[in-house]
Amino acid sequence: MGGSVMDRNQMHRQVANIRKSLFDQGYLDEQFILLEELQDSSNPSFVEEVVTLYYRDSARFLYNLDQALEKRPLDFSKLDSLMHQFKGSSTSIGAKKVKVECSHFKDYCNARNAEGCKRTFQHVKKEYTTLKKKLEAYFQMSRQVGPVHTACRPR
């Protein structure tokens, strides 16, 4: 009993640590906490659902951006528009690093800097994928330990 409880606690702590590190390392920002606050017993997997929806839906933006970046000449306004939507989506789940790269991309877009756009886009994709993996692991572990955290700001 004690042992399992301890294990459970340990797991809880682990999950909490993972979560904290996501914030500390800048992958997530406060918006994520707001989502956590919306999660409750009537909506127990809200955060995971939203994140899942985000990854599913935003994939098309990345695809379209990829396509658009292949065109010659580049249609900056279209790129900007696509990125704007993608950025909005990423912001809504608190994907901090992704959002930052999106902003860089938009800056390059405004400056009509094709190279800058392409380069930054690679960063966007990288952050996007990294976060996805981390969140997947985090959610999986969370599910194992059961609802544990309440939103707490990593101050």
Next chain:
Amino acid sequence: MNLGVVNKHQSMMPSSSGTSWKSAGAGAGDGGVPDQFPAGLRVLVVDDDPTCLMILETMLRRCNYEVTRCNRAEIALRHLRENKNGFDVVISDVHMPDMDGFKLLEHIGLEMDLPVIMMSADDSKSVVMKGVTHGACDYLIKPVRIEALRNIWQHVVRKRKHEWKDIEQSASADEQKPPEEPDYSSSANEGHNWKNSKRRKDDDDETDERDDSSSLKKPRVVWSVELHQQFVAAVNQLGIDKAVPKKILELMNVPGLTRENVASHLQKYRLYLRRLSGSQHPGGMATGFMGSSDAGYGSMSSLNGIDLQALAASGQLGQLPPQSLATLQAAALGRSNNSKSPISVPVIDQRNIFSFENPKSRYTEVQSQHLTNNSSGKQLNLLPGIPTNMEPKQFVSLQQSAQHPFGSMNNQVLIQMGGQSHIQNHIQSQAQSSTNPHHGLRQPVLSSEMLTRGGVVDMATPVYNPAVSQTSSLVDFSVNHKTDSSGSSYPHGGSLGIPSLSAASSTLQGSGKLDTKVSLRNILPSYDIFNDLNQNGSRDWGGLQDVGLNFDPSPHTMQGGLDASSPMLLQHNRSSGVEMGGHNRNLTGGNKVIFSQGVEARTHHNGSNAGQQRNTYIGDSSFRVKTESEHDGSSQNTLYQDQYGQDDLLAAILKQQQQEGIGQPENEFGFDGYALDDLPA
């Protein structure tokens, strides 16, 4: 509204709200307002991003609001139209693929007069300002926090209070005293007025009034084309600056019309004018409106087209003081190209609004005139989007449906189109045949349609030729808009089309059966396109884009409601990808046609009425659209459609008038009757 109760279809909202308001008004929190308010507030949230939508919905539910969500503006509009009183507040994203959030905002403001809150990740001042000028009650920056949502009920309360006040005033005025309260001197002071009225109410037996004059309480006075015409005439006579509700009411001398009705209508009208003149002429035209519609439209049309564009281009909507608008209108109406022309356009609308109603016969004659006058011999669809085939009555109904007095422009266009029913049908059929993927297919269909329609289709040609107006003044008008924008294929085709397309198509077919819900809006959008066109050819028509034409992100742009017809619209939209040039225009025209039809349909197409109603709608949308045209060209897919529609309509109408030889007395030429109907008093 029943604050505490979710009353989706409450026709007597004002009365009920009155009651609750009353208590609220008397003393906030005195217990009159149901305790659970704002719980149960019925919110419609529109955002194309499913992630955001999900988050918003959850947040709103957390606030104990009743949430309906949609990811498409057309669907949202459909919801709103189907449940006229089913929602208390609308929250919408600014950047949406199928329709610019601002257009949606305008539509809602015109048709339903609901508080609309805009949202965007974009917090740049220009965008926020745009929200303000388009009448948004609030602007939230994304990511939206739940705290911001908790307080949205205040907008509902505020709006209800105003409405209520109007009702109260009308009720009391009607029942008891002539609306000459000195304190109601200015419609702009409705806020004050409501206090007065409130006071009165308190003094009187409010409940009695409300109960007795439930019909009075009904906030909506149907501003028929005739009525609006009278209104505009009165305003013009007084001078837009001096037009106060009381005097307008006196001039109009319409029994049963209250000062409040006039006041609120005036407010809308002013807003409309402001939008039309937008940044263009801040103050230039003080001259009053052209009271007589007879002003040579010829000049107007050309002016209008150009002006509208200019206005659109300036992107600073709302800068024009009402005066200038009036001037513009006047100019448009009869002045020879005033620089102010933009106003003219609006004016025309007004006329149209009025004219719609009236004289159906007028329409016919107007239409016939147009038809006959069309030098080009083709039935110009004044408004590309407007089905030329619309029968006169259709127009009339369009107008009515438009509800928006300002929208008259659209109506006008419709009117003209009326004569050319077949065009619409063509479009319809085409649209239908091309039902499929909105992309491309539609376009061709439309273009041909448009071309056949004659006149309007001519978008490809450099539009703004005042001279152009001759043949198809209206058409040219719209065309003018388009010409410039290279990419401007009527964007709104897309967006507009969608909802309206379906409607339109149905209407088209039915010729005159505009039952479909196509709202004028759709038509209007096309006008916007025109405006947009002028502004920057290469603008990303955004709006249309989504229609499904080359738009990547939103594959289903027009899905909304467009059926076959939507293809047409779609085409328009994607200006960026689609250099529709001529085609686009056509499409737009087609769209317009559709729209107009749709518009008619919307309203309750009862044969003749439908047309009228639609017109009103169009007017509205066009009205709104104009301002929109300013679209800053951001890559956003804003659908300028709406904008264009209006302008186009005006242009078209003006043109027609010109063609007609302006002989038409009073712009009546069809425009007269634009019924503003449904303007919420």
